[in-house]
Amino acid sequence: MDLSLYHSLNDFAYDHHWFEVAAKFFATQGAVLFVVLLAVLWVPFGRWTVPGGRRAFVAAGFSAALGLGVNQVISHAYERTRPYVDHYHHLFVSASHDPSFPSDHATGAFAIAAAVFLRNRALGGIALVMAALVAIGRVAVGTHWPSDVVGGAAIGIAAALLVFLPPIRRRLDALADLTSRVYERAITAARRQPAIRPSSGSRP
DSSP states (O other), rough: HHHHHHHHHHHHHHHHHHHHHHHHHHHHHEEEEEHHHHHHHHSSSSSGTTTTHHHHHHHHHHHHHHHHHHHHHHHHOOOOOOOHHHHHHHOOOOOOEEEEEHHHHHHHHHHHHHHHOOOOOOHHHHHHHHHHHHHHHHHHHTOOOOHHHHHHHHHHHHHHHHHSHHHHHHHHHHHHHHHHHHHHHHHHHHHSSSSOOOOHHHHH
């Protein structure tokens, strides 16, 4: 089934240019979307602050770090080859020589998305769709097996759920609240600084 689904997505990308372009974007540039999402969670201040946004931002960071750390342990214990090594078909991106399982892209994307979803359903739902597109894109461009991205997604979601456990969540929320207050005060202080005007000297 892994091989069949891999070929189906990979062939569809080969036969449909629009899908190839979309798959390459999400497979290689999908991280940019998550950077934008994290910026939306953290940067707005005052009345524009996203409800639970900064707590979601901190939780997403810790979830992604935990998930990717687990990936390192797994990939060193089980060095699965990339699909194009033994079953070369169509490769639309540069070859990668690190182990195929689990997918770091899927792990990071789903860890962030799940962490956000647990704290803000609207933005979290959008993030989960983005994560799914990243995972599909990684398979479609030929750089991962479907089970690689499924495994990565499972690790990412598990990491987010672990971080959401009350003892950990309380500490991370306290950290987010503290850094949020510092950020708000710094922005407020910066906005109150008077503009420095050049002195007008008398002409001779």
